[in-house]
Amino acid sequence: MDIKSKSKYLFVIWVILIAYGLSGLFSVLTNGSRYMHGDYFESEEYNSQMDQFVAMLNVYELYGMPKEEMKKQITVTDEEIEEHRTRYGSLGDQISNIGMQYNDQIKAAIDSGNKAAEDVLTKERDEKIADITENFNSDEYVRGKIVKEKEKKIDEFYRTLQEYRSEFNHLGQAYKYYLKDNSTGKVYTNLSLSKTESATDYMNKKDMFYVQDYAVLQRNYLFTGYSEKFLPFNEVAESILENQKDRDLSGQIGLSKSASGKHIAIMNYNDYQTGKKLFFVYLLTSFAALIASYFLAKRKPATVFGSFEHMKPLYGRIPLDVRAVLLLLTGVFLLLSMTLISEQFVYYHSNFFSSLIELIISLIAAASLLAFGWIQLKFLLEYRNDWQQLKDDARNSLLIKSYYAVLDAFIVKSIGFQLLVILGIAFAMGMLFVGVLAAGGGDIIVIAFAIGVISLPIFLIIMRKAGYLNKVLKHTEELAAGNLGADIPVKGKSAIAKHAANINDLRNTVKVSHKEQAKSERLKTELITNVSHDLRTPLTSIITYTELLKTPDLAPEDRDSYLEILDRKSKRLKVLIDDLFEATKMASGNIELHKEKVDLNQLLQQALAEYNDALSQSTLQLRISQPEHPVYAFVDGQKLWRVFDNLIGNILKYALENTRVYVSVKEEQERVVLTFKNITKYELGEDLNELFERFKRGDQSRHTEGSGLGLAIAKSIVDLHEGSLDIEVDGDLFKVTVILEKLN
Incomplete structure (x- = not known):
């Protein structure tokens, strides 16, 4: 194996060790509080589950009462009566609203000549108005309504208790309690005690993972759900149960060791213990990895850090500000990958191979990002010895180029002004040229004639073009302001003339667009009106005759007639809806x-x-x-x-x-x-x-x-x-x- 290949492998090993070690330190910041401050029974997840059990215990066992007894304790305050009375406004407002609700229906019945429907709707309206009027005349009338509403709330509360009963029973398989009402002597427990046994025979470290006093657990609970977290909140039941809060209860609640290992409470406990062991193993191995990386870099720094000069030309093509952003993104993704590594230990899978594969992938990603970040940082630090190169690269950055591009876009104030400046410079250069020739003994008369015959006409032509361009720009500004005006005169075939012709086309297009927009708005209004009319007509008939069918002692022949009308109108409505649906599908091409x-x-x-x-x-x-x-x-x-x-x-x-x-x-x-x-x-x-x-x-x-x-x-x-x-x-x-x- 040559030296170059060996250097690459050592660098790879080094970044893997660094990545793993840094992820361990990062895990201390993110998950240290979970395992390094107390045990599981001081953790948030255990306290949350215990809070849930205590909240349910209060409702189902300690402070519960029969439904009928709870209904007897219903009270109604003057504030509640006033709130119920004015819930939808003053008496005048409520009567006006009821009138508006029925006016259209009564009018439709009158227009159709349906006297029966008119009478039914009028009677229903008058009954509602009478009910609202009585609300404002009698407190007892309103009180009776509120009592009925609260009784419905209590019925709803007991239905909810029935739904959550199985969850409470399930938690009771793991959480054991022995509580006593000190004023009455009544005992509340789910322990199976014989006559010769006491609560201390079970509520101890031998049989329980953890035992707590009820007085410590009984904090600011809502009886119908701790902060609405465990049971749906019920204001009526809460206000009644709140009156029992002064009871003197004492005892203990604990997590039983005899509970099934598949119970969620026991599973959470076991998962925490396993996770804690893995966390400290992970922490120790990460420290070991950092120490190993330090000695590896110290013994063979040149081999570990290697040379990346072959990458420098490619890296140098990237603008300086893009490099800075790239380094920042590398750091962000590095932290993310380290988080993923630490989570493989803290939130491990039951499948060992799945956890191992995810750990390897996260470790490779972190090592790659660390290597990439190290190379970037190494090249950026070289600017310490070459400040001039830093200035040059800064001038060529995207940010600086964009800044100057914006400045260049605002240099030109007026094309006419630019032309005038250019012609002035040309004229000054020409005069300088004449002066040079004159100083050299040239024919001043010939040069002056050339300037007068050639330069002056060219100057006048250019100024005429500038004036024409200014007219085009002026029309363009008016068009942009919404003033369409008349067409711009098109003179000749120059670029300015072509531009004027394009402006005219744009003006005509805008005119057509305005007309089409006005037409579209008109058609949209007609569409809404027509849809409302066509759909509402059969729907109104359906509603009217449906109400008529509810009339007691309706003659069979009238019922058959109404059903026939309902059948015809509903089929009519179905045709309208089907046609509208099909037209929409056709228009969208979705067919x-x-x-x-x-x-x-x-x-x-x-x-x-x-x-x-x-x-x-x-x-x-x-x-x-x-x-x-x-x-x-x-x-x-x-x-x-x-x-x-x-x-x-x-x-x-x-x-x-x-x-x-x-x-x-x-x-x-x-x-x-x-x-x-x-x-x-x-x-x-x-x-x-x-x-x-x-x-x-x-x-x-x-x-x-x-x-x-x-x-x-x-x-x-x-x-x-x-x-x-x-x-x-x-x-x-x-x-x-x-x-x-x-x-x-």
Whole structure:
């Protein structure tokens, strides 16, 4: 083995020893208080578990009472009566709120001519108002209400006690107690004592891991849960049980050695003892590792520390401030890895191999970070002998470069000012040149002519360009301020002219954007209004007739009528919700198509067949034009059938009575064109694209049964098939054109 390889191996061993040793010292800071100050019975986990047992013992055994007795001790104060009375405001406020709650429902019943529903709602409102009024007239009336509320709280408290009983019994298998009420002589214990045995036969160091006096444990407990930590807090039960706190109780509670080793209390004790042993072994071995690393470095410093000059050029390319941050991050992750090492001892796994693997991984990570940090620190310390290099590297740091970049960005105040300065310098240099020539005997007249004929026109041209640029900048500032104004005049084909043209395009785009935004806000408002109207109408009917069904002695024929209305309105509501859900899925593209070869002629005929009865009962005259041979397309038949279904349904809803309806299928080269034409019974708006918006209808009064989603769903389906669906209106003629790719 050569010297270089030996140096590498010794360095690796050294950093591993250092990492392990430092992790031990770090563990003293993080976990020393757990094991170096007292034993397990002074630890936080034992005290927490004992607190839980004492809190439950108080409730279940020491201070418990029958539910009915607790209810008899309920008291109501004047403050509670006043709080209950004004909980929701003054009498006027509460009556006003109740009125507002019922006004809409009563109005809906009146509008629908439902006298029974109106009477039921009015009676319910008046009863609530009478109840609130009585609250403000009688203290005893309010007192009775509060008593009932507290009785419910007590019932809830005893249900909770029943739920936590098993947990208390489980803790009682490990924690043994013998307590005595000194005033009554009553004994509370879970020890199995014979007549000849006393509590001292069990409550001793032989049979108990640890014994404590009850007086020491009984601190500031809440009877229904110590700080709400072990049992849900119940204010009513707490106030009643609090009155028993003056009882004189004495005795002892201890952790029994006879408890099962699988009990959580015993497992915690055993885990603590094992962890304590591992901690001190870990501490001793870490100190040994530090001592070994010290002697290794002392005996062979050159071999251990080695030479890392081959890494210096690569490291030197990193900016100085980045190196500092990198060193800081290395230190942070080193502390984290040391924490992981110490936790393998303190919070060990029952699986030895799992703990060993995690320890090795953490140790390798810590050693690697320590080596990386050592190399960085070694190179940074070399600046002690080369302060000039430190200054140079500081000037090339990212922070300094960023600082100067910001300064450079603010040097230019005005392009016109810069041009003026540049031209002034050029003019001064020219005059200097003339002076030099004059001093040398040059032809001053020729030079002055050149300056007057060439330089002056160039100066004027540049100043004109600067003025034009300033105009462009001024328009840009106005545009940024929101003042769109008029277009900038575009002069020539220079870069400034191109920039002016771009500003004009941006201005026009902003104008269009403002219009689209205003339109979007209007459509959003209409959408919310339409959704509220379409969903609320059937929902109001459902609520009204549901209330009517609750009416006592309702006639069977009325009940059947109400159920029929409920069935119709609920189905209507389901259609609206299903259509809205499908339209949302379509718009987001979150839908999967199952394409196959489909005859569009046959698919259209199937869609028309669904409406045979409706068409025959209507006054519309249907005219169908389609090829006699099949016309195939590669589409999702089920989804495309929905398109035809929506379009035919719209025709039945919105076509003018006693008019003709035309449906045609045509083949044009590589595509299929389907056309649906009818005369509308409603006057359509100017913007046809709005008909594709959700909940937008041609029937602005919204008297029809549609959801307003048909065209939106149809267009989304056609778009997913990479086709097109367009609308044309000529007067009252409404035409829908669907174009799909034909399958040859």
